[in-house]
Amino acid sequence: MxxxxxxxxxxxxxxxxxxxxxxxxxxxxxxxxxxxxxxxxxxxxxxxxxxxxxxxxxxxxxxxxxxxxxxxxxxxxxxxxxxxxxxxxxxxxxxxxxxxxxxxxxxxxxxxxxxxxxxxxxxxxxxxxxxxxxxxxxxxxxxxxxxxxxxxxxxxxxxxxxxxxxxxxxxxxxxxxxxxxxxxxxxxxxxxxxxxxxxxxxxxxxxxxxTQLLHELLAVEKHERQEVAERVHDGALQYVLVARQDMEDVRAGEADAVDRVESALVEASRLLRDVARELHPEVLARLGVKAALVHLAAGVAERPDVGVKVDVDDWPDDERFDADYVLFGAAREMVTNAVKHARAQTIWITLRRDAATAVLTVADDGVGLSQAAITKSQDEGHIGLASIGTKVLACGGEFDVGFGQPGTRITIRIPLS
The missing domain is CATH 1.20.140 (Butyryl-CoA Dehydrogenase, subunit A; domain 3)
Known part of the structure; x- marks a missing residue:
């Protein structure tokens, strides 16, 4: 590539x-x-x-x-x-x-x-x-x-x-x-x-x-495009195909077919809206990373088995930075990993401004990580954590993973401009 x-x-x-x-x-x-x-x-x-x-x-x-x-x-x-x-x-x-x-x-x-x-x-x-x-x-x-x-x-x-x-x-x-x-x-x-x-x-x-960073960024970009394509193909596109098949029954005058087409299109619209929201979160664009993290935590906290605690009081409300999208994307990926793979019961999200540096910390009480586990996950094609590190390094920042049993603590520092 x-x-x-x-x-x-x-x-x-x-x-x-x-x-x-x-x-x-x-x-x-x-x-x-x-x-x-x-x-x-x-x-x-x-x-x-x-x-x-x-x-x-x-x-x-x-x-x-x-x-x-x-x-x-x-x-x-x-x-x-x-x-x-x-x-x-x-x-x-x-x-x-x-x-x-x-x-x-x-x-x-x-x-x-x-x-x-x-x-x-x-x-x-x-x-x-x-x-x-x-x-x-x-x-x-x-x-x-x-x-x-x-x-x-x-x-x-x-x-x-x-x-x-x-x-x-x-x-x-x-x-x-x-x-x-x-x-x-x-x-x-x-x-x-x-x-x-x-x-x-x-x-x-x-x-x-x-050069190495360029390779990693290209790999991350390819992985993200592939992931979006799979979500559209396996989600919204399937409902559209179902609706297209039901159109034959609609033309034949079958009453239930109209309801099935409508239901399929509604579900396809919802899935496409979710993909679009992840590609360009509306809350992040309108209100900034602070509000976006609160909104992210609220969405995860709707799950009955996970609690999320957010501390963003030290982050300014009325400022926007180039690092906002990287910070939010990193937080979303790490929270997702904590829920799906770490089986965490509590997740802590902290965002603060230290002079001219943004410091994001995401910690959990899950099963924890190890370098061997990260390497194995990457070999199997799961490069979410690696993609975060690559993007942070591309911004001139630092990416630190704290391994522990139980729990994982990931800290990101990115210069603000």
Whole structure:
């Protein structure tokens, strides 16, 4: 079943998207990594153009060109991996390998320019490219990758500073301070990865809950339509068919046939009116949920073997809420269950407003419920209690069943708007 027409296409697509919650964030992370690596390539190229090394230019160009080729190969791999949905372990291995290439290229170029062009600032500037590495790692949204990359990046920075210290005449205090800043950036990237990953997992979980809720709502809707169809078919329609058959006797002039037709039509009208009242209770529409619950209790209390006590004094008389129909439908279903299945002698209905929340409680002194009994009932096709919970959750509320022997206590909380 699906919202689009019954062939399952809509919900199947939704479930497919939820079953692979990591695909989207991995793709976005790869795009961010690609953008940052492109920035790193531009940084290396612009630095060389503004202050090219005096010696070893072809080595510099060769290393830079090899890095561009490596990044291009990585981009092609990302495209292929996204389409084939490879395992996360394989993705992590390749990601760490390419990050190692990033560190090595920046380190090699910094050392190369520092040793061959001592009088220029090229090496000092290139070394700052290592500050981009923790950001590239953080884009993967993997605390593991960010942690593994952090230490080599700081070590490479210190090593480059140590190798080129005499050439650049840079004091250790400057190198240490810059290394400390890089270490702080790396630690921040680890924390950022953890925070973002938590958000991604939360969003995926909410999407999965939403899809499950959609399935349950569709099942409830199907069950309710089927129930209405069965009541009309087994009730009013049968009386109409009887009246149609008696019409032959009416045409034949039989006097009793007119009375039988009238009686059948009256009963059919009563049954149809009951169905319509349940679909859209007149009292609920005119006077609100408070009066509707009192009317519901009065109808049940007409039975000689059941007593109903209602407490709705804390509910406002002149206000209407979106939750009114859900509250009334839940109360009606729970009272019906208490009468038919729990064999309760007394039912308590309480409705109150707690700040901006409606709190409905229905309790009885019947035989009680258990989780096993609820599961068995649902397996047999009786989803009344499950449909209540689904509708309450769809309204952003809470549904709590208190199991006990004897009796059952069900509490519903729904935000009011």
């Amino acid at each position: 699906s919202a689009g027409g019954g062939d399952g296409s809509v919900t199947d697509v939704s479930l497919a998207a939820v079953d692979r919650p990591g695909t989207t964030h991995v793709l976005h992370g790869s795009l961010m990594q690609g953008a940052l690596r492109g920035l790193l390539i531009v940084f290396v190229a612009v630095t060389a153009l503004l202050e090219p090394p005096h010696h070893g230019r072809w080595v510099y160009v060769g290393v830079s060109a090899a890095y561009v080729v490596a990044v291009a190969c990585w981009v092609a791999w990302v495209v292929r991996t996204t389409r084939s949905d490879s395992g996360s372990r394989h993705v992590n291995q390749v990601t760490l390998l390419v990050l190692g290439v990033d560190i090595a290229v920046v380190g090699v170029l910094s050392v190369l320019t520092g040793l061959t062009s001592e009088e220029d600032w090229t090496s000092d500037v290139l070394r700052n490219g290592l500050f981009l590495i923790p950001l590239i790692a953080a884009a993967q949204l993997s605390p593991y990758i960010s942690t593994v990359v952090a230490a080599p990046t700081v070590v490479a920075f210190v090593a480059v500073g140590w190798i080129t210290q005499s050439a650049n005449a840079e004091p250790w205090a400057s190198i240490s301070l810059s290394a400390a800043i890089l270490a702080g950036l790396a630690a921040g990237s680890v924390a950022l990865s953890r925070i973002q990953l938590t958000k991604v997992k939360l969003i995926a979980e909410l999407a999965q809950q939403r």
